Amino acid sequence: MEQRIRTAIARSGADYTEVRVERSRRSRVFYQRDKLEGLETASELGGVVRCLKKGGWGVAVFNDLTRLEAKLAEAEKAAALVGAKTTEPVRLAPVSAIEAHVRAEQGRDVPLRRKKERMESYNRIILAESDKIVASNVHYRDVFREITYANSEGTYLIQEIPDTTLLLGAVASDGKGNIQQGFEMVGEAGGFDMVLHREEAARKAAQRATAMLDARSVGGGQYTVILDPELAGVFIHEAFGHFCEADFLFKNPRLAKIMTVGNEFGTRELNVVDEGYIAGRRGNLPYDDEGVARQKTYLIQEGRLRGLLHSRETAAKMGAEPTGNARAVSYEHPPIVRMRNTYIENGSSSFEEMIRDIDRGVYAIRAYGGETEFEQFSFSAAYAYEIIDGEIGGMLRDVVLTGNLFDTLRSIDRIGDDGSLFGGVGGCGKGGQNALPVTVGSPHIRIHNVTIGGK
Amino acid sequence: MDSLLNQAKAKVDRAELYRLERQTTPLAFRTGQLESIHTKQIGGYALRVVWNGHLGYATTTDSAQPEALLDAAMDAAAFGERVSLALPGPRADRGARRYDEDLASAPMEELVALGEQVVAGLESGAPEAETGVFVTRGIDRVSIENTSGLNVSEDRASIEVSVEVSCAQEDDIFIVADSIHARSLATLEADRLVDRVLRNLRWGETLVPAPSGKMPVVFTPRGAIAVLFPLVFGYSGRSVYLGTSPLKGKLGEVMFDPRVSLVDDGTVVDGLGGGGFDDEGVPTRRTPLIAGGEVAGFYYDLRTAELAGVGSTGNGFKGGMLGGADFRALPSASVSNLLLLPGEATLDELIEEVGDGLLVDTVLGLGQGNLSSGDFSNNVAVAYKIERGRIIGRVKNAMLAGNTYRLLNDRVVGIGDCPEWIFGRLFVPPLALSEVNVAAK
Numbered sequence: 104m105e106q107r108i109r110t111a112i113a114r115s116g117a118d119y120t121e122v123r124v125e126r127s128r129r130s131r132v133f134y135q136r137d138k139l140e141g142l143e144t145a146s147e148l149g150g151v152v153r154c155l156k157k158g159g160w161g162v163a164v165f166n167d168l169t170r171l172e173a174k175l176a177e178a179e180k181a182a183a184l185v186g187a188k189t190t191e192p193v194r195l196a197p198v199s200a201i202e203a204h205v206r207a208e209q210g211r212d213v214p215l216r217r218k219k220e221r222m223e224s225y226n227r228i229i230l231a232e233s234d235k236i237v238a239s240n241v242h243y244r245d246v247f248r249e250i251t252y253a254n255s256e257g258t259y260l261i262q263e264i265p266d267t268t269l270l271l272g273a274v275a276s277d278g279k280g281n282i283q284q285g286f287e288m289v290g291e292a293g294g295f296d297m298v299l300h301r302e303e304a305a306r307k308a309a310q311r312a313t314a315m316l317d318a319r320s321v322g323g324g325q326y327t328v329i330l331d332p333e334l335a336g337v338f339i340h341e342a343f344g345h346f347c348e349a350d351f352l353f354k355n356p357r358l359a360k361i362m363t364v365g366n367e368f369g370t371r372e373l374n375v376v377d378e379g380y381i382a383g384r385r386g387n388l389p390y391d392d393e394g395v396a397r398q399k400t401y402l403i404q405e406g407r408l409r410g411l412l413h414s415r416e417t418a419a420k421m422g423a424e425p426t427g428n429a430r431a432v433s434y435e436h437p438p439i440v441r442m443r444n445t446y447i448e449n450g451s452s453s454f455e456e457m458i459r460d461i462d463r464g465v466y467a468i469r470a471y472g473g474e475t476e477f478e479q480f481s482f483s484a485a486y487a488y489e490i491i492d493g494e495i496g497g498m499l500r501d502v503v504l505t506g507n508l509f510d511t512l513r514s515i516d517r518i519g520d521d522g523s524l525f526g527g528v529g530g531c532g533k534g535g536q537n538a539l540p541v542t543v544g545s546p547h548i549r550i551h552n553v554t555i556g557g558k
Numbered sequence: 559m560d561s562l563l564n565q566a567k568a569k570v571d572r573a574e575l576y577r578l579e580r581q582t583t584p585l586a587f588r589t590g591q592l593e594s595i596h597t598k599q600i601g602g603y604a605l606r607v608v609w610n611g612h613l614g615y616a617t618t619t620d621s622a623q624p625e626a627l628l629d630a631a632m633d634a635a636a637f638g639e640r641v642s643l644a645l646p647g648p649r650a651d652r653g654a655r656r657y658d659e660d661l662a663s664a665p666m667e668e669l670v671a672l673g674e675q676v677v678a679g680l681e682s683g684a685p686e687a688e689t690g691v692f693v694t695r696g697i698d699r700v701s702i703e704n705t706s707g708l709n710v711s712e713d714r715a716s717i718e719v720s721v722e723v724s725c726a727q728e729d730d731i732f733i734v735a736d737s738i739h740a741r742s743l744a745t746l747e748a749d750r751l752v753d754r755v756l757r758n759l760r761w762g763e764t765l766v767p768a769p770s771g772k773m774p775v776v777f778t779p780r781g782a783i784a785v786l787f788p789l790v791f792g793y794s795g796r797s798v799y800l801g802t803s804p805l806k807g808k809l810g811e812v813m814f815d816p817r818v819s820l821v822d823d824g825t826v827v828d829g830l831g832g833g834g835f836d837d838e839g840v841p842t843r844r845t846p847l848i849a850g851g852e853v854a855g856f857y858y859d860l861r862t863a864e865l866a867g868v869g870s871t872g873n874g875f876k877g878g879m880l881g882g883a884d885f886r887a888l889p890s891a892s893v894s895n896l897l898l899l900p901g902e903a904t905l906d907e908l909i910e911e912v913g914d915g916l917l918v919d920t921v922l923g924l925g926q927g928n929l930s931s932g933d934f935s936n937n938v939a940v941a942y943k944i945e946r947g948r949i950i951g952r953v954k955n956a957m958l959a960g961n962t963y964r965l966l967n968d969r970v971v972g973i974g975d976c977p978e979w980i981f982g983r984l985f986v987p988p989l990a991l992s993e994v995n996v997a998a999k
Contacts, residue, residue, distance in 0.1 A: 143617070160593070161595055163596070280931070476920075478731055479937055481923040
């Protein structure tokens with residue numbers, strides 16, 4: 104295969120050519136209530152070629168690898184059509200050619216039966232926790248990908264990437280129309296071992312669903328809010344991180360102006376990082392899908408914008424260095440600028456210091472969902488507690504936080520000293536490329552004047 | 559793969575082979591010019607088997623090794639769920655009405671010209687805005703063969719144009735996104751898409767403070783999805799079977815305003831959600847869900863229908879409640895095309911009727927909130943303030959909250975007469991509701 108790819112690239116008539124071939128094996132076990140609703144395996148092989156001709160991109164995606172040469176010609180033709188029309192030809196920032204083979208041993212050769220039996224036991228724990236539990240969702244997925252990447256500049260890489268996730272979900276009902284849920288998640292760049300010993304998590308999911316039946320629905324209005332590390336991590340990824348993706352900015356000078364390096368976004372204690380490798384994390388990517396080596400990138404340092412996330416194209420356009428953030432969710436897509444492991448660095452406040460001077464507030468925990476559109480964001484907390492006179496009060500539900508990114512960053516007044524990272528079970532979505540494995544994290548953070556929607 | 563089903567027949571009780579061949583051609587135009595052309599040609603197989611009464615499933619892209627696929631599905635079936643899964647038998651083909659040869663064979667240059675036409679329309683109407691225009695042609699061939707003798711295949715072609723227009727100023731970004739699709743180039747109303755986007759941009763030129771409190775809200779078809787989304791969950795036969803739907807046991811009861819009628823209809827050729835058959839080979843049909851306010855039915859795939867002791871309604875699609883996935887996913891209960899039947903008022907009449915309130919076009923966080931209870935809570939992405947029956951400007955940083963079942967019961971002001979396709983599979987008119995909660999910052 105290596106010779107075939109190298110020869111095909113050498114024969115390409117485009118100005119720049121790259122080939123990425125992905126071989127993957129997946130498995131999935133899904134319990135819903137008392138039924139095993141999903142038990143499956145998949146094996147896949149596919150490729151994508153990308154050509155640049157006269158500054159225009161052409162891309163071809165295919166499963167039939169015997170057609171590699173024909174697909175290169177097709178991409179070159181498309182690139183020529185684009186190149187002939189463009190007045191702003193694409194350039195790529197220079198990077199050094201790399202040859203490497205990154206291996207990962209975890210995640211292979213666990214029989215499907217073992218996975219099924221383990222999930223069955225977790226499912227049983229959830230269903231047995233309380234007679235109020237009416238349904239469960241135990242959803243296990245793993246994938247082991249081997250990605251071969253080569254380009255016309257001499258880079259040839261093979262990377263093995265494992266990814267395993269587990270959702271332990273419980274649905275509780277009071278029998279009178281009040282239906283609530285609780286869940287726990289595991290997501291790691293590893294194999295089946297990552298999801299062993301999760302019995303306690305299964306119990307917690309079921310207990311939370313039951314407890315949520317008695318939670319109060321929060322009243323709409325403005326609150327001082329403490330976000331737990333997971334929700335704060337989702338916030339920094341969704342609301343701010345996407346703003347730092349240069350492909351979002353580089354063709355829009357007015358947006359780029361808001362995101363000028365040096366602009367102040369928050370308190371001096373605020374530091375935000377996107378990092379390419381932290382052992383065992385889902386967002387890891389030793390080399391990105393343009394063959395650029397990973398690095399640690401400060402997005403915000405001491406409250407000021409420090410850098411953006413780049414592909415080779417955006418780096419060339421904006422006069423920056425590529426940061427190793429060009430990622431594709433699979434062979435069905437070309438790379439676009441994406442995050443990896445993104446987190447707020449630890450500050451100095453203890454949780455006690457954060458909460459004690461809040462008269463009336465909300466402690467919001469974990470994200471149930473979230474969406475952003477430019478500066479506007481909306482997140483629903485999985486669950487929450489009211490804060491009254493500096494103390495944690497009763498449980499709240501239906502807590503949806505919303506606001507303007509810039510106002511909200513400026514309203515972060517305390518950053519905790521207790522950071523942690525989360526892989527979650529889904530992943531990041533952008534530009535039709537969904538469920539890309541990423542990690543988010545943060546310590547607890549406190550934000551003033553957050554709008555919470557309610558009845 | 560041709561011999562796979564014969565091999566399967568000899569080894570397992572029942573088997574179904576699903577095959578998808580998909581060619582997609584996405585073109586992207588940014589800042590007024592063609593940015594990229596992709597050509598995607600993917601093909602995959604999904605094999606579902608019942609072996610000794612147990613279910614197994616496997617997928618692959620590799621057509622060269624049918625035995626490996628059968629082995630993988632049987633490996634899973636060795637300890638899979640016990641099912642009966644009666645597969646549909648042979649039937650006559652209804653003919654390929656979702657495939658337009660002119661669209662399928664249109665040269666790349668013609669698709670480029672279509673994108674350029676939309677770009678030009680937007681630029682002449684809104685020269686200051688940043689535009690993104692995306693033209694995507696999709697051609698699918700779906701083939702399903704099973705051991706009960708079913709062997710069907712359908713070609714489906716579609717063209718979609720979506721646009722994203724943004725106007726950015728210091729600390730304020732106004733984005734209008736919209737899309738339109740058709741089964742042929744001749745029937746694609748690209749000008750209407752441009753008009754809609756420009757209309758929204760005009761309405762949004764002035765920024766006004768968002769109101770707060772309980773107020774009447776008019777939803778455009780796109781905005782109405784926020785209200786209707788819990789119904790996609792609530793009408794799923796799966797939710798009803800699991801008891802997570804509030805509609806469980808309510809069949810025949812009046813739960814909604816008599817003007818509300820909701821239908822799932824996979825036979826509608828224009829919708830992208832349907833087909834001659836679903837992803838299990840069951841013929842699609844028209845299933846009333848709400849008939850004049852009354853709970854009239856739910857939608858089912860084969861597996862859920864079996865659990866619930868009813869028949870499939872031809873709603874076994876790959877890709878969750880909204881369908882639309884490729885060969886990889888197992889089919890499950892999913893809407894095909896969901897139609898909220900139109901009323902009689904124009905959008906302008908609805909706006910005039912509510913007097914003072916909001917017009918909501920796009921929300922963030924669709925599907926957030928408690929789908930079981932019907933509570934929704936969304937940030938508005940694009941919304942306008944209505945004063946004395948007229949739109950006076952755009953509002954931002956506001957939350958909407960309400961309960962779908964409550965609002966569609968006794969707070970319906972009116973339903974519009976001009977439905978639009980949203981996500982290619984929801985056909986929805988404008989909707990005016992009273993007493994919706996709005997929380998402004």
